[in-house]
Amino acid sequence: MRLSQLIGQRIKEAPRDAQTASHIFLIRGGYCRPVSAGIYSLLPLGKRLVAKVEGIIREEMNRIDGQEALMPVVLPAELWQESGRFETVGGELLRFKDRNGKDMLLAMTHEEAVVHLARTELNSYKQLPAMMYQIQTKYRDEARPRAGLIRVREFTMKDGYSFHATQECLEAYYERAHEAYERIFKRVGMADCISIESDPGMMGGKVSHEFMALAECGEDTIFVSPDGSSYKSNRECAVSNPAYVKDAPLEQEKVHTPDTKSIEDVAAFLSMEPSQAGKAVFYRDMDGNLVFVCIRGDIEVNEAKLRKIVQSAELIFASDAEIEAAGAVAGYASILGIDCDKVRVVVDRSFAESSNLVVGANEADYHVKNFNYERDIDEESRDKITVADIATVRDGDPCPRTGEPLRMLRGIEVGNIFQLGTKYTEAMHCTFLNSNGKAVPMIMGCYGIGVGRTVAAVLEQSHDDYGPIWPMSIAPYQVHICALNIKKGDVREVSEKLYAELIERGVEVLFDDRGEKAGFMFNDADLIGIPLRLIVSPKTLEEGKVEFKRRDSRDRELIDLSAAADLVVEQIAVELQRWQP
């Protein structure tokens, strides 16, 4: 492709709202353009990049016996009503009525659609396991899209769905899918990608993993044991193994603590650490019920864990009026004097297992010292209280496996895999005849990869100040020819010949034939980020040489013009090998 004809400009300025390298360089390099918030068009360079990523995904899905299909973007609501998700999923599911008044939706995932197919197409254990996947457009009505291709509304996703006769079969296949994902992220050139246990959330099922591309700009927080493998978890479900201080209980004492409504205030007033206090947090669940949480003063509530315990898809903070109605005093609230028959109480282990905490007195301007959960809450109340791990893990907390301090990292979720079990197949009556001739629900797994997000994550891990440094395996072109002073001497002729010869030899070439100034051309080449570069100029041609440069190095090498094509072909092979698993 001649750069003079390539549709898609390089842009000097970063978009105003762009913070991350991938957002900045995908726009500046002419890879994509915003059409609306979180909705992008891919320009030809971006489309080539994405097509290569899709090609790698397709090969790996076929390798694990996936069969490619294509399901619709627009689905009838009735399918999601069958699974129950039409009601339970929030505003990110775009619902609309068609011109005949029928409820429809834009699919953001295809469990229902694939189960709809499986229940007619699969009916005997002899056909199982079976895996179907697609690479297809999805829409998620994000309220706040951000970071370019990382959090968008419309996106291309590879989603695969496997069906099994037994849990063992699902687990074995899940391992194969996990390996395929490792191969995919390696092959697309992601240097730093880890899989971690995760919370299945609205997808349902029990076991699931997220594939996280490590990157500073990632939206996800991850905890990893120092050895990098013993323990890896998303913050949403990460656990640590802290030992809480267990001293002998001292006598309770009510103290006057005026104007100390926060933990920080009361700790300062009493000259102690927040960890010596107990914190009270009030939520309202989706049914409007109050949830009262006790946790140690220095620890944050992990709402994902709490939502699971109280079985509520959402939790919001309760108002002061609601807190008062529950018999507590906002700012000085504690479990003391709370009627556990009227309020759902959840206590974190950090609160139940600590000694001599300072807690609110449920009276304005007063706290109580030396609270001890087991001593101070009678057994009948304790029976009604849930004690559980609802703590947010912190950087350096002890690893639950090794006890070593956990490392906190940030990542971009590029893929996820779920052992769904029978959540969808039971709800939607998707059964097969087992070897005894009995109809039982299929056991399901599902496997997603965000294609655009993968591209963005590769860039986050592979760029410099001037632009992307694309791995050879997904680069939109393999070599970039810059013809300097194209009108001088043989430059045009030599460049055209090189261009033709490389194409002839199967190389994907981008040819800057515009006759622009050297600095301008090099800036554009850096912004595009093709891994190899040949620079043809009158000066070096005098000696029968051209310059060879790699995008990931600042060095240039003078090579014989006659050897240039061979070197490029050889280097492409070397680079492609580098990303082979």
Next chain:
Amino acid sequence: MRLSQLIGQRIKEAPRDAQTASHIFLIRGGYCRPVSAGIYSLLPLGKRLVAKVEGIIREEMNRIDGQEALMPVVLPAELWQESGRFETVGGELLRFKDRNGKDMLLAMTHEEAVVHLARTELNSYKQLPAMMYQIQTKYRDEARPRAGLIRVREFTMKDGYSFHATQECLEAYYERAHEAYERIFKRVGMADCISIESDPGMMGGKVSHEFMALAECGEDTIFVSPDGSSYKSNRECAVSNPAYVKDAPLEQEKVHTPDTKSIEDVAAFLSMEPSQAGKAVFYRDMDGNLVFVCIRGDIEVNEAKLRKIVQSAELIFASDAEIEAAGAVAGYASILGIDCDKVRVVVDRSFAESSNLVVGANEADYHVKNFNYERDIDEESRDKITVADIATVRDGDPCPRTGEPLRMLRGIEVGNIFQLGTKYTEAMHCTFLNSNGKAVPMIMGCYGIGVGRTVAAVLEQSHDDYGPIWPMSIAPYQVHICALNIKKGDVREVSEKLYAELIERGVEVLFDDRGEKAGFMFNDADLIGIPLRLIVSPKTLEEGKVEFKRRDSRDRELIDLSAAADLVVEQIAVELQRWQP
């Protein structure tokens, strides 16, 4: 692929609502499944078929310098407000609000989105011509989807858009696109596809062509001159060249014609042909104005032509009350006594150029004989009347070029190309700097192909009573191995070896390894429609032979097992050659 593992059942019964071969066999053969009215999932066989069609389209678009891009399915309304189509396009455009209350739509075509790109990415005549295309999902909220993949709501379309500095450049490129389309439809194996002049309709622009796959079940009616090339046109804009009978005017005569509200009634009552009468038809346009049409009694109004003349996107029949309000008597209406200042009158040439017609008297139960337009309508009124061709052409009408009787055919519109001109670029301020440094609007062309519809049309032209007969160029697999009595003798071993050898040699093989009865397997093979078939059975193996069969023939040939793979490889090459342009 082993048929035992292929996801997608063959089905014995045709779907209840299916009338056409493509609808019946794409469902019965396990190619696709309905999800909602006009919304389908592609099963793996269907996806492979579609991928091959897409591959051919992609090659031909690249050959004419197209650059592949990808634009969004969901677009902000503001883009379509800029072009004016957000308001002018009807209910088939799916409009909705996102969760932030912003107007959005599901794109059914991408002129606005591509112009949005072109105005930032293309700015100099040096970059033109430039063509960008995509293969992408579209949604059109059809009120009445029908005929399987032929008229759907969600579909995959290849849409390309070219930008030019001059009209000459557009015209030259349009020719190249026309040739590329001919190559595409040839390469996908369409035996009978013609391009015809068409009405650009809501797309705008002047010159456009439709590519019509000829098929009995087609929704479009086409008129073709007997030589097949002098004249070809869609009924919507077809013209014929009838000579109207021009006799000497006779004296007007009012006759009593009780209960003759229709042309048929009055013709029967007066013992004449409908062609001797004049017909009055009343419409209401989109602004609510009455449009009064006069046409010869035996000719139907072509509403597409009429809509253009009165510049109204829709026309509906007026009510009797509206007709009376215009000073006419429903059932006995005519132009006689109509006030041309109050009502827009459009007269077909057949009415203006005929002599001595019977027309309504604008009085209940009376007609007037011997109406002659020029004589009976005064010049002042005639100046306010539009005389034009608004006639629907009929089978056998004289060709406007040769005068020979036109043939009426039916077709499926599989592609269309438009010289759009500056309709979108002017409205959306998409300009470039010409060689004089002046900003002028780009001149545009657009080029569409319905991918699923193309698949369906190929099937309509290539099937028998038992299923599709896929051309080699798009068949989901190239050869189908049937292993009969798989447990007997060497059948399994030989079949597995053949399967492995063919795959090794790059052949796409479907292997029926299910051990079903011969008749059942052959029925399935016919329903799937793979072009070549090898039948391995204990009987023929005794003599070292297998059977070779083509899907398009009922004959079977006994061949040496040792020559089977060679024959298949050779026949694939021959078959692929057959669809080369």
